[in-house]
Amino acid sequence: MSNLDEVKRYKELARSLVDFALIIMLSIVVVLFVYIGIDLYQAFGGQFPQDLIISGLESIISLLIVGGGFIAGVLWIGRRTSRVRVGEWKKELEQNSTVGAMKILAGLDWPSVFQDIRYSKLGFVFYSILKVIGYWILTFVILELISSFALGALHIIPNFAYGAVLSLIIAVVLSRKDLQRRYNQSWALDSLLWELRWFESEFRRKAGEIGTTPKA
Amino acid sequence: MKRKAWIFVILAILMFAQLTIMNSLFHSFDSQGFTYNTSIVEIGKMSYVYGWASITITGPTGIGHLPNGTEVMLNPIIQFTNGTQIVVNSTFTFKMVFPWTGSCFTCSGATGLPGNNGQTFASLDPSHPIVVAIVTNASSFFLSNMPTSGSTSNDLFQYYWFIIQGDATVSLNGYSVAY
Numbered sequence: 486m487s488n489l490d491e492v493k494r495y496k497e498l499a500r501s502l503v504d505f506a507l508i509i510m511l512s513i514v515v516v517l518f519v520y521i522g523i524d525l526y527q528a529f530g531g532q533f534p535q536d537l538i539i540s541g542l543e544s545i546i547s548l549l550i551v552g553g554g555f556i557a558g559v560l561w562i563g564r565r566t567s568r569v570r571v572g573e574w575k576k577e578l579e580q581n582s583t584v585g586a587m588k589i590l591a592g593l594d595w596p597s598v599f600q601d602i603r604y605s606k607l608g609f610v611f612y613s614i615l616k617v618i619g620y621w622i623l624t625f626v627i628l629e630l631i632s633s634f635a636l637g638a639l640h641i642i643p644n645f646a647y648g649a650v651l652s653l654i655i656a657v658v659l660s661r662k663d664l665q666r667r668y669n670q671s672w673a674l675d676s677l678l679w680e681l682r683w684f685e686s687e688f689r690r691k692a693g694e695i696g697t698t699p700k701a
Numbered sequence: 702m703k704r705k706a707w708i709f710v711i712l713a714i715l716m717f718a719q720l721t722i723m724n725s726l727f728h729s730f731d732s733q734g735f736t737y738n739t740s741i742v743e744i745g746k747m748s749y750v751y752g753w754a755s756i757t758i759t760g761p762t763g764i765g766h767l768p769n770g771t772e773v774m775l776n777p778i779i780q781f782t783n784g785t786q787i788v789v790n791s792t793f794t795f796k797m798v799f800p801w802t803g804s805c806f807t808c809s810g811a812t813g814l815p816g817n818n819g820q821t822f823a824s825l826d827p828s829h830p831i832v833v834a835i836v837t838n839a840s841s842f843f844l845s846n847m848p849t850s851g852s853t854s855n856d857l858f859q860y861y862w863f864i865i866q867g868d869a870t871v872s873l874n875g876y877s878v879a880y
Contacts, residue, residue, distance in 0.1 A: 503705050506709070507705065524727040524876075
């Protein structure tokens with residue numbers, strides 16, 4: 486039942502990914518509006534001070550807005566998953582463990598449970614990918630900001646392709662423990678699914694023998 | 702979920718619209734070059750473009766001597782088509798504004814900035830609605846055939862130019878918006 490509670494959370498996580506993607510898209514739209522504002526200001530005669538590098542200014546703005554959107558998205562997902570009601574089955578077990586357990590198991594919608602596990606696994610994988618992409622973008626912007634100042638002082642022109650590849654490597658290395666954990670948990674969900682399938686068929690068989698019909 | 706799908710579509714359309722606006726409406730330009738003898742700095746734009754350019758001219762100062770002993774001023778001289786002349790003392794920076802003069806919704810013409818010996822510099826078209834060029838050592842024949850600065854050709858193309866006499870380094874940068 487604890488595992489099914491985790492599956493509930495993962496299912497909510499999968500649902501929250503749409504919100505996460507919308508928050509990131511909204512932050513990108515805001516960044517583009519700022520860029521258009523800067524273009525309008527320059528197009529109608531505005532000039533920034535000579536010592537203020539426009540590309541540095543735009544990188545800082547991108548970092549703040551997209552970074553803020555990324556953090557807001559992660560906090561939103563955390564809030565949604567923490568609000569999932571779990572552990573309600575504990576009250577039934579506290580009253581009478583055997584009858585309570587039979588009641589809970591007979592009341593489960595098994596096809597829905599299996600679908601939730603498959604759906605949550607998908608959301609799990611996508612969340613990992615989105616998290617790595619989010620770290621990648623943030624690392625890339627920070628790296629470009631640092632390199633444009635540091636390499637500029639050495640008169641070296643930074644290569645954006647190298648920066649993109651390097652920031653991806655950094656993002657994957659920083660996320661390796663999280664990726665490992667999620668990979669292991671993904672396999673654990675597969676095992677859970679097979680075990681529950683076996684358990685459900687055994688339960689139906691036993692329930693049929695003792696005259697208790699579980700929910701179809 | 703249906704509402705979120707529509708929000709996703711609206712945000713995607715908004716992003717593509719913003720990127721299109723940024724690529725199509727705003728154009729920056731940047732050019733540097735050297736001049737000697739009589740040179741022309743020319744700017745061409747489409748009539749539906751508003752733009753400005755910051756021009757910096759740097760050159761030698763003082764008095765030099767020709768091989769026959771004649772003294773000549775080394776400072777470059779900027780000569781505008783209205784007759785105004787400015788002697789450059791080391792560095793001179795000024796700003797030119799190119800006004801919007803009319804819209805054009807279906808135009809698709811293209812031309813180029815004229816150069817010496819019938820050459821054409823910098824294609825002026827809807828993809829490049831404002832362009833600059835520096836023509837060095839311009840001939841008197843070329844000068845006599847230059848269109849009037851600020852004039853409009855084919856109701857679409859506008860030319861602005863001025864002359865630099867002498868050796869100088871010219872740097873132009875500017876911004877424009879097409880609407």
